[in-house]
Amino acid sequence: MVVKDDPYKTVKFVLMTEKAVQTIERDNRMAFVVDIKAEKDGIKKSVESMFGAPVTSVRTSIDQKRRKRAYVKFKNAGAAGDIAIKLGII
Numbered sequence: 001m002v003v004k005d006d007p008y009k010t011v012k013f014v015l016m017t018e019k020a021v022q023t024i025e026r027d028n029r030m031a032f033v034v035d036i037k038a039e040k041d042g043i044k045k046s047v048e049s050m051f052g053a054p055v056t057s058v059r060t061s062i063d064q065k066r067r068k069r070a071y072v073k074f075k076n077a078g079a080a081g082d083i084a085i086k087l088g089i090i
Contacts, residue, residue: 007046010038015069016089024080024090029073036068043070053079
């Protein structure tokens, strides 16, 4: 349970590893590090409000550093690439 009013408290930052950049180009999917208490529905709403792009699915995992990662797939083709360009990742 994270504060629902502020999406920037749910989503901490974009994961910019080499593998994450490949999934942006190949699968229209982006990886984010999110609050450990965040739920999939809250992550989906936060990403949609931050970037204005509809989300198809959210998958989560917790890495060895105890950070929660969210893998977000966008509905529109090329949406992840457009967002990555705006953020300066690609």
